Amino acid sequence: MGFDLFERFINSYTGHTAGIEHQLIIVFKGANGDLSKLAQFRDLLNDKKIEFQEYIFEKGLDIDTYMYVAKQVTTAFFFFLNTSSIILANDWLKKFHQKISEVNVAVIASTASYQSYYSTVFSNNTFKWQQELGFSHNYKKYKLFIKTIFYWRFLFKPFPNPHFRTNAFLIKRELFLKINYRPVINKFTAYLFESGRNSIYCQLMQQGYKILLIDKFGKSFEYSDWPKTNTFWMNQQENLIFADNQTLLFTNSTPAEKKKLTRLAWGTHE
Numbered sequence: 001m002g003f004d005l006f007e008r009f010i011n012s013y014t015g016h017t018a019g020i021e022h023q024l025i026i027v028f029k030g031a032n033g034d035l036s037k038l039a040q041f042r043d044l045l046n047d048k049k050i051e052f053q054e055y056i057f058e059k060g061l062d063i064d065t066y067m068y069v070a071k072q073v074t075t076a077f078f079f080f081l082n083t084s085s086i087i088l089a090n091d092w093l094k095k096f097h098q099k100i101s102e103v104n105v106a107v108i109a110s111t112a113s114y115q116s117y118y119s120t121v122f123s124n125n126t127f128k129w130q131q132e133l134g135f136s137h138n139y140k141k142y143k144l145f146i147k148t149i150f151y152w153r154f155l156f157k158p159f160p161n162p163h164f165r166t167n168a169f170l171i172k173r174e175l176f177l178k179i180n181y182r183p184v185i186n187k188f189t190a191y192l193f194e195s196g197r198n199s200i201y202c203q204l205m206q207q208g209y210k211i212l213l214i215d216k217f218g219k220s221f222e223y224s225d226w227p228k229t230n231t232f233w234m235n236q237q238e239n240l241i242f243a244d245n246q247t248l249l250f251t252n253s254t255p256a257e258k259k260k261l262t263r264l265a266w267g268t269h270e
Helices: 003-014 035-047 062-072 092-100 117-124 131-150 187-195 200-206 223-228 245-251 255-266
Strands: 025-028 053-056 077-081 105-109 168-172 210-214
Touching: 003 035, 025 035, 025 062, 053 062, 062 077, 062 187, 077 092, 092 105, 092 168, 092 210, 105 200, 117 131, 117 255, 187 200, 200 210, 210 223, 245 255
Parallel strands: 025 053, 105 210
Antiparallel strands: 077 168, 105 168
């Protein structure tokens, strides 16, 4: 539980209007039964006169936390947001809420990607034996190829693999609770939930729902237009409504690194 990230998030929360009334719910994780660890977090919220509802959730990744809260709190919609996020625009919640009421829309997301966990292995590695990198590197690489070809290809679609990122999104509670879900025990199962063949995106799309991506101006895009949004790993990401660790990674990368990340997320799109 990182206080610096939490403080950064809260400063962005108080620095930008939501544009619509809402109930802020804070879920504290990682206290391991020692509630005194939460004192500085609570003090910050109280010092800024923020009204909030509090829950404690000891184990699990973000998706487990979201599911836990969705089962505890009865409301029409949930906007899930982790505290590595930074709010970048005013009326952010109003912009999301205006779009969720459209026909057959299940989710409004802040970032999305076409990246495939399966295809990324082949994009990042060459089949050629790399003598200069030594036996250990090549052994691990070919072992990864075998795992990818004979296992991961059944779990992840090849590129393009559209999905929304689960760091910040608005969803109807009734739909979220119907998602086929198993506890997310590690990062790999989190990737499966977000972008696997049976991801939350795929489940909702198969039921006929729309998943929209929104930019900081409140303009929404269906999945075929996502590469045009200038949000996640694209150009200067100038239309982002939220930043997070992954968007900051792109911002702080070299031009060559940015080109590689853009290719992974969107292919050869320019």
